[in-house]
Each structure stands twice: as C-alpha cells, then as structure tokens.
Amino acid sequence: MTLPIDSAGFSDALVILGAAGIVIPAFARFRINPVIGFILVGIAVGPTGLGRFVPNAPWLFYATISDPHAIEPFAELGIVMLLFSIGLELSFRRLWKMRKAVFGLGAAELVGCAVLLALGFIAFGQGTVTAFGLGVALALSSTALVLPIAGTSGPVGQRAFAMLLFEDLALVPIIFALGALAPHGGSAWPELLRTLLVGGGTIAAMLLLGRIALPRLFAQAARTKSPELFLAVSLLVVILASVATAAAGLSPIVGALIAGLLIAETDYHEEVEGITAPFKGLALGIFLLSVGMSLDLSVVADRWVELLLALTGVVTVKAVITGLLLRVGGARRGVSLETGLLMAAPAETTLIVLGTAAAGGLIGPQTATFWEIVTALGLTITPVLAQVGRALSKRVERRSNEEPLPAVDEGQPRVLIIGFGRVGRLVAQMLDAHKRPYLAIDADADLVAASRERGYHASFGDIVRPGMIERLGVAKASAIVLTMDDPVQVIRLTKLLRAQFPDLTIVARARDPKQAAQLYRAGATDAVPETVESSLQLSEAVLVDLGLAMGPVIASIHDKRAQLRAKIMEMADMSREPPLRRRQLAPDTQG
Structure with missing residues (x-):
C-alpha cells in the first residue's frame, strides 16, 4: 500500500534528505560547521519555526517536520551508531588500558561538576533534592557531539572519551537514584541492584557469544559477496546488541559499544566501518535536527537574559572543574583548556535525566522546561566552544613552549x-x-x-x-x-x-x-x-x-x-x- 504524497512521512523524509544533501553542503561552502548547520535547520523546520506558518501557507508543509516526536527513534539510532563506530576504532586491550582514566578521571569529573552545580543551585534557593537532580543532569556532556569533533586518538579526544564513557555507564544508576529520591521511590534501590546483576550477566553473555559467533557470521556474509547482505548483518548485530542491553535495564549505547568492540577483533571491522558510515552520519544529522526543533524561539526571545546567564554559569563551572582535574592529572595546559571547554556544555542525556527528575516530582515542570532549553542551546554552541578551546590551546601552548631552542654546536652544524x-x-x-x-x-x-x-x-x-x-x-x-x-x-x-x-x-x-x-x-x-x-x-x-x-x-x-x-x-x-x-x-x- 503506497502512502499519499501529502503524508507526513513523505514531507519529513523530504526535509531530512534536503538538509543532508542540499542545505548542509551549502553551509560547508561558507565554512559553517555541519553540526551547527543541522541544528539551525532543525530550528527552521521545527514547530516554532516555519511550522507555525503552515496553517496560513500550506505549501510549507513540505518544508517542515510535522511531528518532531516521530523522528526521535531515528535520532536515538544516530547515537547508537556513533558508539558502535567508536567501538570499531577501539580494542579490548586499549579499553583495559583506559580503565583508570574512565573510572578515575571520569568519576571525578562527573561528581565534581555535579556537586559544584548542586551547591550553586542551593545557594540560589533550590531544595537539596532538586539541586542534586539539576546538578547531575547538567554535569553530563554530549557524546554525540564531542567525539565526532575531538576523535578518540589525540590527547584531547582520549581524555574526553574516558569521561564520556563513564557518564554513559553511569546513566542508568543516575536514573535509578533519582527514582529512589522521588516521593514514594524507595523501591528503586532493589530494582537498581537487580538491573546491575542482570546487566552484568547480559554483557558477559554478549562477550562470550560474540567472540564465537561474530567471526563465523561475518565470514558467511562475506562469502556471498553481497554488500546488501553484509550491511544487513552489520545493522542486525548493532540493533540486537542495543536491544539486549536495553532489555536488561542498561543503556542501548552500551550494547552498541560492545558490538563495535567485538567486531573490531575480527578481520571484517574495516568493511563494517565503511559500509555503516553513511547510516551513522544521516542518523546523527536527524539527532541534531531534533535538538534544533526542541528550541522554542518564543521562550528564548522572552527569557534570553536568564537563559544566557544560566548557560554561562553551567559552561564556566564545568570548564573550570574539568580543566583543573586534567591539570592535576598531569595534562598540559593547552590540552586541559581545550578539553574543559569541549566538555562544558550539557548533553543529550541531560534531557533524559531532566525528564526522569520531572516525572518523579523532583523538579517542577517549568524548571525542567527552562533547563531543557538551556541544554538545547548548550548543544548548539558546542562546536563554537570546541573552536574557541582549540584556538586558546594553541596560544597557550605557543607561549609555554617558547623555551630557548637547543644551542647550536659550533663544531657540527645541525x-x-x-x-x-x-x-x-x-x-x-x-x-x-x-x-x-x-x-x-x-x-x-x-x-x-x-x-x-x-x-x-x-x-x-x-x-x-x-x-x-x-x-x-x-x-x-x-x-x-x-x-x-x-x-x-x-x-x-x-x-x-x-x-x-x-x-x-x-x-x-x-x-x-x-x-x-x-x-x-x-x-x-x-x-x-x-x-x-x-x-x-x-x-x-x-x-x-x-x-x-x-x-x-x-x-x-x-x-x-x-x-x-x-x-x-x-x-x-x-x-x-x-x-x-x-x-x-x-x-x-x-x-
């Protein structure tokens, strides 16, 4: 059965593909970061952008997203595919070497930022439980934006990845902890323990079965010499791994990361990485569109001073705490500065934690809406923070490295x-x-x-x-x-x-x-x-x-x-x- 040409599915697909194939290349011509480009397109095609004029100009229906919630599953797929691609670039040996950074630096960064932000909210009159919920939510940083910008190989990318990985692993305990703090939420602690046990068993089973089954599965797919079948098997592995960890109560991105790690140990990781790259890019683009659509421009216009002050405060606290922790850990000044600014904005997972806290009665609806807009603005400026951090890092490193050059040996010129x-x-x-x-x-x-x-x-x-x-x-x-x-x-x-x-x-x-x-x-x-x-x-x-x-x-x-x-x-x-x-x-x- 075919869909009518005026269906929401057709118009949404037209907008998404138009953004990916026409608008973003146009932005690139003017050297505008694709991340910012997708978010700006999301603002334009969202319900508070061109969408508000559809009743008076029906033709705009084909240039807007009719139902922002309908594309949320595809946006989540973008984050899943991102973690999967990161897993393909890693190995279990490298991940094991990073354990101290993940559970040392990562834990210190999350706890330090959350505590300081919570103290700030208490100082401004918020209750202790509300301040804790807001502090933990805003302490999270964006995996979907930071890692594509920084990568995972350089000094900045390695440290950012360690902190982001800990945050992703801590997301489920955070949600359960907020549920336990909610009124009548005492039963959440046994549920948290059960989830950790079941989740640990699920991960162990995935590691065991993956090492045995995946090489044989991909070998059989490779023998067919069918790119379509190879792609189907790759996506099937990612989705099954994500569904398995989600069913166990963990985040689906944990399953995607494990799937990537397991495939990275096979001979087919390069082919899998290349064949799934377009899906990752398009799905991440949809995620960024959803971020832009979540911005209510009327609220931003009415409360821009409050929003600007709130965002500046969050960015400053997180940048300072992260930078100081890295300096104490021995990182160079330039690396500390760049990483601190890169990790300073709130994250897509902040929206999840804010929603959980609001549903549990820890945060009022208006407060949650305000900080959701702050989060969306923070995601929008993340590429700008990255560019500013990179420029300041180069300037700091240039000054700190201007020591006298080794003296010239008069007897043997170099x-x-x-x-x-x-x-x-x-x-x-x-x-x-x-x-x-x-x-x-x-x-x-x-x-x-x-x-x-x-x-x-x-x-x-x-x-x-x-x-x-x-x-x-x-x-x-x-x-x-x-x-x-x-x-x-x-x-x-x-x-x-x-x-x-x-x-x-x-x-x-x-x-x-x-x-x-x-x-x-x-x-x-x-x-x-x-x-x-x-x-x-x-x-x-x-x-x-x-x-x-x-x-x-x-x-x-x-x-x-x-x-x-x-x-x-x-x-x-x-x-x-x-x-x-x-x-x-x-x-x-x-x-």
Whole structure:
C-alpha cells in the first residue's frame, strides 16, 4: 500500500534528505560547521519555526517536520551508531588500558561538576533534592557531539572519551537514584541492584557469544559477496546488541559499544566501518535536527537574559572543574583548556535525566522546561566552544613552549627539519642512522610532545612567525628540510630562506613534478616529488623481485631519477646551476 504524497512521512523524509544533501553542503561552502548547520535547520523546520506558518501557507508543509516526536527513534539510532563506530576504532586491550582514566578521571569529573552545580543551585534557593537532580543532569556532556569533533586518538579526544564513557555507564544508576529520591521511590534501590546483576550477566553473555559467533557470521556474509547482505548483518548485530542491553535495564549505547568492540577483533571491522558510515552520519544529522526543533524561539526571545546567564554559569563551572582535574592529572595546559571547554556544555542525556527528575516530582515542570532549553542551546554552541578551546590551546601552548631552542654546536652544524609528520620523522631516522645532528620544528604542540616522548629531537615553533628564523639559527645550519604538506607555504618559505641565505642547502618536499619545478624556481637546492619517488621505488621493487641484481637496478633507478630531475629543472626554466652544486643522493639515503 503506497502512502499519499501529502503524508507526513513523505514531507519529513523530504526535509531530512534536503538538509543532508542540499542545505548542509551549502553551509560547508561558507565554512559553517555541519553540526551547527543541522541544528539551525532543525530550528527552521521545527514547530516554532516555519511550522507555525503552515496553517496560513500550506505549501510549507513540505518544508517542515510535522511531528518532531516521530523522528526521535531515528535520532536515538544516530547515537547508537556513533558508539558502535567508536567501538570499531577501539580494542579490548586499549579499553583495559583506559580503565583508570574512565573510572578515575571520569568519576571525578562527573561528581565534581555535579556537586559544584548542586551547591550553586542551593545557594540560589533550590531544595537539596532538586539541586542534586539539576546538578547531575547538567554535569553530563554530549557524546554525540564531542567525539565526532575531538576523535578518540589525540590527547584531547582520549581524555574526553574516558569521561564520556563513564557518564554513559553511569546513566542508568543516575536514573535509578533519582527514582529512589522521588516521593514514594524507595523501591528503586532493589530494582537498581537487580538491573546491575542482570546487566552484568547480559554483557558477559554478549562477550562470550560474540567472540564465537561474530567471526563465523561475518565470514558467511562475506562469502556471498553481497554488500546488501553484509550491511544487513552489520545493522542486525548493532540493533540486537542495543536491544539486549536495553532489555536488561542498561543503556542501548552500551550494547552498541560492545558490538563495535567485538567486531573490531575480527578481520571484517574495516568493511563494517565503511559500509555503516553513511547510516551513522544521516542518523546523527536527524539527532541534531531534533535538538534544533526542541528550541522554542518564543521562550528564548522572552527569557534570553536568564537563559544566557544560566548557560554561562553551567559552561564556566564545568570548564573550570574539568580543566583543573586534567591539570592535576598531569595534562598540559593547552590540552586541559581545550578539553574543559569541549566538555562544558550539557548533553543529550541531560534531557533524559531532566525528564526522569520531572516525572518523579523532583523538579517542577517549568524548571525542567527552562533547563531543557538551556541544554538545547548548550548543544548548539558546542562546536563554537570546541573552536574557541582549540584556538586558546594553541596560544597557550605557543607561549609555554617558547623555551630557548637547543644551542647550536659550533663544531657540527645541525640539519633543521621543518614539519615533523611522517615524512619528517623518516628523515630524522635516517639522519640519526648516519650520526648527523638535527632539530625538528613543528607548530603542532601535541605532535611535538609525542615526538619527544619517542626520543626525537623536536621543538615547538611556527617558522612563519617573525623572529623564528633567527631563533632557530638557520645561518649556522648545515641544511634545512621542508616537509610540510602545504604547497603554498613551502614555496613561500623557500623564497624567503633563499633570499636571506644564498648558500643554504634547501631540500623541499613536493607533491608532483609541477610543484617541484615551482620550488626550483623559488630557490630550492633539491625538490623531491612524492609521485616520482613512489614510482621509482615501485620500479625498484618489481625489478628486484623479478630476479635482477640489486646493483644494476639501483644504478638504473639513480639514472632515471637524474633524467626526471633534469626534465623538472627544464620545466622550471633553469638554464644554469643554482648557487649550490647539486649532488645525487647516496644509495643508503634512499627510502
């Protein structure tokens, strides 16, 4: 049976797909964060936006969401899919290593923020139980927004994930605790104990059955070579795991995370991650639309001063507490500042806790509505807080890392490596192998800190800042290697260095022969195009694998490299040699 064209299902699908396929790319063109874009669209298409004009302009029916509650299951699916994708990126070993951060830092952050917020509510005249309910609800942070912004691999993402994971695990005990504090709610404590026991048994059974059944299940799906069947099996596993934990009284996101962890241990995790990514993105978009639709613009307009003060207070308290805990735990100032601001806004789970507290009579209906709007506003500004935190973190790290650079050894000049990603690290390893001193410079404080921990001679610095060239002692350097993956900046820096140091050896990374020719024109001693080098290495590998002697192969590769370099120099219109004599690199320096 087909639905009529004027049905709510058709119009809602039209709005959602229109937001995902047309509106959000338009926002991206103007560099507006997709998170903010979806929320703004939600505000526009919600009942307090264009929806209020539908009676007078029926054609707007196709540009609005007729029933915001109808899309809530899909919004919840977005959060479930997010936790599932996070599980795919993790492993049980990594999760076990994070246990201290999850149950130490995570517990301290949640309890600290909840207590301080509750004390603030008590100071403003709220009852103790009401203050506790509001404090716990607002202390939660958004898993759905924070993790896509921060990831789970960097220093900020790892700490944020540990705290968010504890909050997700604590959500069910929080709900039961609020139920126990409600009038006539004393029977909630036995129910909480039963849920924890049943939930623990359910998780144990999932771990046991998953390790046995999932590899066989996905192997059978892979044998069919049907992407549709593989996708169906993937979604089935996610939904069954979520339903199992929900039936046991736990949060469905716990089941999704466990499903992701179990699949991550199989050989099919990359295929599952790729095939389910579009569903995660679209479902998260629906969640963000629902956040925007929950904002009542008339209430915001009438009480904007109160709402602004309330949101500022919550964000300040959470940012300060989280930042201080991270500093006490040994995190750098920049990481503490960025993580604190990223975790400062309330969460989607705040709405769940507020609803539970209101249903139990702990919070009045008007109070709950007010803080629900504060929560929606907080979710809206989370990407902005992330950008502000990132900018402040870079400024703080720049100031804290401006210690004197290692002194130059007059007897043995060092090589300067500008940019210390994968290419720069490989250059450093080769210099170390040949006992050549070097100093690596990068503007990414996290990358510099991680490189130092691994034993590299790295220092924080931005080469384009005034005075940095003098601080680095470029005039006394034996050579400078430019490895940045920014063609414009590399060419500009090459021109600057060549103008100041006519006799300096400048070796620059290029993406292709065209950029290499531009670098030669800018004054580079040598420009190494990645596309050419990868082709030469492939040629060397296949010739040796075919049984040819290593010596003649290497000689032919070197000849070919010289021919290609000559052609690139011709492209650069270089009719004569630059100031420095160009030398062919020795065989043992080639990767």
